[in-house]
Amino acid sequence: MNMDQVMQTFIAESRELLEQMENALLVVAHDGPDAVNAIFRAAHTIKGSAGMFGLDAVVDFTHVAESVLDKVRDGAVAVDDALVALLLGCCDHIGHLVDAVEAGTLDGDETLAVAGAPLVAALQCYLDGEAAPARAAPTAMTVADVGSAGQWHISLRFGSDVLRNGMDPLSFIRYLGQMGTITGIATLADALPAADEFDPESCYLGFEIGFQSSVDKAAIDGVFDFVRDDCQIRILPPENRITEYLAWLDEVPDERERLGEMLVRCGSVTAHELEQALAVQAAGGAAGVPLGEILVGQGAVLPTVVEAALAKQRQAPEPKAAPAENRSIRVDADKLDRLINLVGELIIAGAGANLIARRTQIPELLECTSTLSGLVEEVRDSALQLRMVKIGATFNRFQRVVHDVSREIGKDIRLQVSGEDAELDKTVVEKIGDPLTHLVRNAMDHGIEPADVRLARGKPAQGTVALNAYHDSGSIVIEVSDDGGGLKRERILAKAIERGLVEPGRVLSDKEIFGLIFEPGFSTAEQVTNLSGRGVGMDVVKRNIVALRGSVEIASTEGQGTTVTVRLPLTLAIINGFQVGVGKSVFVIPMDMVEECVEFRDDQERDFIDLRGQPLPFVRLRERFELSGAPVRRQSIVVVRHGSRKAGLVVDSLLGEFQTVIKPLGKVFAGARFLSGSSILGNGDVALILDMAALLTGVESESHAAAA
Incomplete structure (x- = not known):
């Protein structure tokens, strides 16, 4: 077994479980027991996996948190905001411990122990000041003593190569002791060879273990996942568990199921035991042997349980359709x-x-x-x-942001999420997280009013920040909105005039005025807070979005709220492009933005045409890019749309639709306007990809200026 690969799997799965744990903590007030169980399962799984690798720091800290969660499950501890905040802090600390495992610094990092001490102390307060339950020390006993009533009987036979594969048999037994009490162990040494045949790298021992715990058979079986191929395991339940299995089979509805599925559902057989039995049944030597006989012969289940399951199976009228198999694999990015x-x-x-x-x-x-x-x-x-990945995972991260920031600024704010199933390229998802975080924090700090102000204005005391995503014309649109006080148009305009960004007396549309807040250093905040007010951030947000070939707009109504609309391409790699020619130059327009092509007749000096009774502004690409040469006699207009903007591009020739591989322009051309990238044509020439957001913004601005 490749231990480095297994460790990376543990790290990746731990981070996924921590994300699930965090999401469940943020909705525990609404979901109740289901969320508590999800939190407990995540913590328990992380602790169990860490125990298999001997990561005592992770095990010890998670064990204390798990003890508190166990009291929450039993109803002994109530869930309130203070406990949720504490457990979120514990979730963060476990994440830091996992990071240290990945960096290989877990054992020597004293700062982690110092950081975790206050959290452990706070958790102990919920345990009534008592120390976490100590790990029970196993006692020596005989094989006959192990099988007493009221406890599990676990029979282990480790393979001879278990040590060579990097596994310590005792580590699994130690971890088993964290799930319950090991009442005794009988060590079997009957496989030990003569002294001259002894191999120090081989394992010859087996164990008979008495174990008391409230966990089920599947949880006990899961302890040995990493050593499954190097040992033989037999788990016999206590008498009271057998009674539970029979009662479950008696009470289950009369739905015809396969025997193995029924035994797994009631808990008397694990999925691994069923898999082994089915493999034996499929083998030629066991052809025709009933599955129940095989399970009994392997010692996986008692005959009385099998007989009860068969009786229940005969009562059901029709077979139940098998669930569809969900297959997935991890692929390195x-x-x-x-x-x-x-x-x-x-x-x-x-x-x-x-x-x-x-x-x-x-x-x-x-x-x-x-x-x-x-x-x-x-x-x-x-x-x-x-x-392509769903944006819901990115949206869910903001539940924690809203929870923490609302506590920090003393406001009651909830996050409303919609459109989680919208998909986009993973590279876009990775780069959009920071801009969205700033927009959400800004909406909470500047947009949402304090509770007393909201009540005075007839609004609910609780503010709402909403995230929404949807597809539109080959792009993904992400909206960040709030129901706060909205932007103050006149204050923004006055600040812009004061800073010299706008000439006094110039008439600007609402969209142009609201767009001024993306200027570097622009802020109308009356006081600086830990979150915002320094004028740093919104310009960075726009710069990062533009770098992704996207655009950002703001719409706001004073007293009602603000909506920031971010439009991004679905992918940054390959698109369907519509190629046009201007002189000897070739330009590419994203095909999803092209609406139609019409003939252009330049019979008047104007910058718009009449398109079926509606004025359509246009731009001549030859003039925009200062290309030499005279235009051809018959030019065309490509009608394009980007969001709410619509305009025409005057070109010499229409070359048609082609697959376009997007290549970056490089640092030398980083300042080039109206271009988002390049592409290599079949003949080796370079075609320039038009930045439609910037190009149409320029057309709109020129049209407004001409109208004024």
Whole structure:
């Protein structure tokens, strides 16, 4: 077994469990027992996995938190805001411990122990000042003593290679002691060879263990997951558990199930034991042997339980459909990135092959390249789909942000989330987290009023910050809104005039005025807080969003609230592009933004046309990019839409739709306006991808200026 790989799996799964634990803590007041059970399961699983690796610091701290959660489950401790805040702090500390495990500094980091001490002390207060239950020391006993009534009987036979595979048999027994009380252990040494045949790297011992605990058989079986292939395990339940199994089988509704599924559901057989029995049944030597006989023969279950399950099975009229299997695998993100890069190069190579085929006009070659293009397009879509993730995971992170910030600033604020199923590229998700965090914190600090002010204005005392996501024209739109006091239009305008950003007397639309808050250092806050008011942040938000080929807009109504709309591309790698020509230059427009193409007649000196009774502003790309040469006699207008903006682009020629691999422009062209990237054509030339958000904003501004 590759221990480094197993450890990485533990680290990844621990972080997922911590995220689940945090989400459950934030909704525990509404979900009640279900959320408490989810929190307990997450903490218990992390503790168990850490115990298998001998990570005592993680085990000891998590054990105290788990003890408090156990009291919460039993109703001995009530859940309030103070306990939720404490457990969230514990969740963070466990995360720091896991980070130390990954860095290899867990044992030597004294600062972690110092940071965890106040949390442990606070947890002990909920345990009535008593120390956490001590781990019970096992006592020596005989095999006959182990099988007494009222306790589990666990029979372990470790394989000879268990030590060579990096596993310590005693570590599993020690962890078992954290789930209950080991009443005794009988060590079996009957497999020990003669002294001259003894191999110090081999394991020859077995154990018969008496164990008292309230956990079920599946939990006990789960202790030995990491050593499953190097040992033989038999778990016999106490007499009272057998009574519970029989009672469950008697009370379960008359629904026809497979025997194995029924035994697993009642807890008398583990999923692993069922899997082993089915494997034996499928083998040639055991063909035709009933599953119940195999399970009894393996010692996994008592005959009385099997007989009760069979009797219940015969009472049911029809079989129950088996649930669909949910299969998934973990794939390293770097491998996906490598795949996308290779697909991009394949598209470029395919474009070159198509160009050669059109030049030669060989029918067989044209047919082959056409088939190849279709397959490449399917491969592209499938590869991009692998990197698409739901934005709900990102939205859920803000439950914690809203919880912590609302406590910090003394406001009662809730987070409302919708559109969690909207998907976008994982690279966009990774880079949008920080801008969204700033927008949410800003809405809470500046947008939501204090409770007394809200009540005086006829609003509920509790403020609301909402996150919403949806797809629109090949983009994903994320809205961050609040029901607070809204932006003060006149104050923003006065501040902009004071700073020289706007000339006095100039007429601006609401959108242009609200857009001024994205200027560097711009702030109308009357006082500086820990969260905002220094004028640093909103300009960074816009810069980060623009770097993702996105745009951001603000709409606000004073006294009612503010909505910030962020529009982002679904992917940063490959798009369907519409190519246009201006002189010898080729430009690419994202196909999802193209609405139609119309003939352009330049018969008047004006910057708009009449499109079916509606004025449509346009921009000449030749003039915008200062390209040399005279325009051709018959030009075209490509009508494009980006969000609520709509305009036309005057071009010389329409080249059609092509798959476009997006390449960055590089640092030399970082300041180039109206461009978001480049692409390599089939003939090796470079085509420039238009930044539609910036281009249409410029068209809109010029149109308003002309109107004024």
